[in-house]
Amino acid sequence: MRNAVARRGDGGRKGNVVGRRADEERRPAAARSASPWWRPESPWWRGGAAVAAGALPALAFPAPSLWWWAYVALVPWMLLVRTAPTGRRAALDGWLGGTGFMLAVHHWLMPSLHVFILLLAALLGLLWAPWGALVRLMLAGAPSRARASAALAVVPSGWLVVELVRSWEGLGGPWGLLGASQWQVPAALRVASLGGVWLVTLLVVAVNTAVALLVSVRALRLTAAGGLTACAVAVAAAGWWSPAPQTAGHVRVAVVQPGVIDGAGGAERRFARGEELTRELAGRGDVDLVVWGESSVGSDLTARPEYAERLSALSRLVGAEVLVNVDARRADRPGIYKSSVLVGPEGTTGERYDKMRLVPFGEYVPFRSVLGWATSVGKAAAEDRRRGDRPVVMTAGERGLRLGPLVCFETAFPDMSRHLVREGARVLVAQSATSTFQDSWAPGQHASLAALRAAETGRPMVHATLTGVSAVYGPDGGRVGAPLGTELGAAAVYEVPLAGATTTPYVRFGDWAVYGALAVLAALGASAGGRWLRRRTAPGTPVPPARTAHGSRVRPGR
Template identity: 75%
Template sequence: MREPEERPRRRSGAARWLTAAAPVAGALPALTFPAPALWWLAYAALVPWLLLLMSAATPRGAALRGWLGGAGFLLAVHHWLMPSLHVFILLLTALLGLLWAPWGWLVRRLLHGRPGGRSVAAALLLVPSGWLLAELVRSWEFLGGPWGLLGASHWQVPPALRIASLGGVWLLGFLIVAVNTALAVLIAVRRARLAAVAGLAACAAVAVSGWALAPLPEPAGTVRVGVVQPGVIDGTGSVDRRFDREEALTRQLAGRDVDLVVWGESSVGRDLGDRPDLAERLAALSREAGAGVLVNVDARRSDRPGIFKSSVLVGPGGATGERYDKMRLVPFGEYVPARSLLGWATSVGRAATEDRRRGTAPVLMEPPGNHGLRIGPLVCFESAFPDMSRHLVREGAGLLVAQSATSTFQDSWAPRQHASLAALRAAETWRPMVHATLTGVSAVHGPRGERIGRTLGTDTRAAEVYEVPLARGTSPYVRFGDWPVHAAAAALAVFLAREALGVRRRRRATPPTRPARTAHGSSARPGH
């Protein structure tokens, strides 16, 4: 007699356990990024999460699993922020994880039960599209920025980098999610296995065609760049001692025929307008090395109120007047959003006690003696934004330079993850990128995203010279921009419009319910 009652309870208990597993399933793709760098896992890493969404009993349950999985993914990708944000990171990832709730509903809507071939074909287009839109929204700088975009897991795969030149990191992410979707259908839906295999074949055909047909940049000579990485310097007077070490390392570049010397983010901790002695020392280094020195000043300005992080080019005669102020700041690291409401974050972590000021426009610089070579500087976090490097190249940058400092997260995955972004930005734009840091990882990548020379790890302090190949031409991504995202938005708009139309038709087709009548012809009412 109890068995019929126990079965629903068992099913309900199993459903709760499956929902509780969603954060773990969502966290799995984090293993595809550095440091683990299991890039090949990306093609199946979403499958457990997708199966949980497909099997949800209700649309609301699918949305809940999408939310929890999104929170798990973001927490795993950004786990190295825990020492800085402490418990606050749980709140942030929970809020941002909501972006995947509609995605969870979408997956169930298309693939729950016994979907046919047409539904699977639609899912292969719409599920990746929904993922891209979630990534796009959370890429807004005020929501944390585009750190950990799924396509970025393929930074070291040459065929993938070639595809990135067509549609950026977005196109890579779309293809990866499409493969995962086809695999999930292949595993869970017998009647649609043929459609799933056809979907996998279509993904492979698109990838191979993109790799084979993508144009290549034309070689345009080389430039010799010296990267100065001083290593970890802690304790009293670390700002001045760091400058001394950078100065000593830069002197090692004398006579090595360099065209540009690059220091990392916050490499100069005093405003050069207030410290003419430091400005003169930098000018002397430029004369000694025979090249311009690109430093990064992190200090309170003498000519404007507030603290700025600024890329400053110094030549043999002193500062050239070319200065770029960082435009996109790290939430909580360099400013606290809505400080009047969230200022308490400074008491539970390492959030910024004073907001940095923002720059207003990108800047191109011409190092002295480089015959028209223009460099586009970015500061730290900004190298994660595809649109910033694309804009610099459209304006004429021949070399991208990212100045970074991740010493706060020295023993975490952050330094390697950050350095890997240079490969993607270079491949997307057909312009080499120099990623110079204070304490590692420093790296240089050529116009196809290929690694150039030695990567300077977190245990290295050195002045390294790189023979950097230059290129000419305009990549399809630079020319056409974020077209995969626009196409994804259009596809989802059409789908949602059809859904709304279908709901409206069903409502029209359903006759209105009429109240039951009694034997005397009067309407039955409660209580009568």
């Protein structure tokens, strides 16, 4: 035996080298699985880093409102994903990052949903798994200039499709869209007037993609700089193509914010406080409209005519109609509705809007027969609210002011405000209540959405709440007057500028930015499919052996 080994000589050593190389090739996967969690190659470390990186963009939204942070917040996440060893790992990093993002942006829901929010965040986070694989596809290794240039369009388009899917009402709606973090940036608001919040999101993610290339691939710095320049030029072009709306008169709108009212008899006490604050408006000059917040009236006005009379008395005293919000069981049909009702000096005017889009779990439980258990672990709706069937544009006051009401959650949907403006609304009015989340980031985040809706449509928007934040924004999305914070119970009158009859490009052309993103991804799919087909049909491509009916291989020539 020893002689046989000796005769092999170097051949035996070569066999050992080959074996060691095979072991080294297998080692990284095994080492990663056995590495301590604090080591960078550990799956636990990588997973935790993905969750943390995904949570970073939340700092760009109110309350922190670090708007500039949005332009680099995705970079750590992208850098992590591009180094994933496989596409499957990149998809996992995308999922974990999406889970971290949803938890961070919606963390204020924890007191209401408790542990259920972890399940929801994990389910919604799955939407980012394909995005993670897409980032790796476009940015991994040392991409060519062509692939890097394409990434500046492909990666933002992939992110936008994720936002589009999760914007469906049943999945929670479009809360926390990345473009919405730019609500206080005038240049971004001009972009929103051109292509809605969707176009702002595309630009923000494109900047993040360019920065990720800039810091990770030295040879592509010129390409990344070109991408950043293109984004800056696009913003400048948006300002030129869609200039700020011209002011065409003013209306005086009063917002009544009762403040926090706890304890027994809260609905009646809230109504009484609203009356008290509205009476104070009698000496503040001409008022064209008074707006109360969501659920400001706890009984149907037909079933409780004394409420209607008290509101009519307020209208006569102030000299303006009062827009209230009734959260009660209807007298004329079954079920509970949330309804915007206009009340004038002679009683209700017949102008009524029933809320159409409801908050999942807050106002109804999706698939209640399956998910009804959520009511036992959180503050989910014990009874589903009923939906309205159409938007309504109301006419208020002697001046015939055309206003489009929205209720709370509905201000997150760009299509609803756009439809109201197309139907002739000159002022958008949102009635909201976020008192459940009073000491969280939610009130500020909700109020900021009104700035986006105003800029998108070129119409002013009044955001009236029960407990703050109440705010008013002009047709360019800029703030009008001082907001009423969560610490206040007060009434304020705002001189609201009106815009002319001209509407914004976003109102006229709709969600063209979304269709553009879908076209980019379709082109990517077509290109990948074409390459695969060319490889399959190229001369000399090995043809896999055919199989018989029994599954055995049939070799060519036999």
